[in-house]
Amino acid sequence: MKPFYHFLxxxxxxxxxxxxxxxxxxxxxxxxxxxxxxxxxxxxxxxxMNGDYLENMAVFDQAWDLYLQHEG
Structure with a gap:
């Protein structure tokens, strides 16, 4: 599985x-x-800890779900 960052x-x-x-x-x-x-x-x-640019962690969860669909 390629790193999440590369997918993002x-x-x-x-x-x-x-x-x-x-x-x-x-x-x-x-x-x-x-x-x-x-x-x-x-x-x-x-x-x-560091993602103050991320307004809501739900955005990360949504991106992660897309990542799993694409890479999984």
Whole structure:
């Protein structure tokens, strides 16, 4: 399974069009984001501590569900 970050980058756009696009754009700018991880727990913990750009963890959960559908 490829890392979540690589999957998320497919949603990156010049303008925030929806919550997942905004998440992808901010994650791209976040140099500490666990880019090689495919662990829900590791990424979730990181975002809870450092993801102040993420308005709601439900956005991460939605992106994670898409990731599992695509990569699973």
């Amino acid at each position: 980058m497919r949603y990156r756009q010049p303008k925030d069009m929806d919550d997942i696009t905004a998440f992808a754009n901010h994650a791209y700018e976040d140099h500490g984001f666990p880019k090689q991880s495919s662990s829900y727990d590791e990424i979730s913990r990181y975002l809870e």
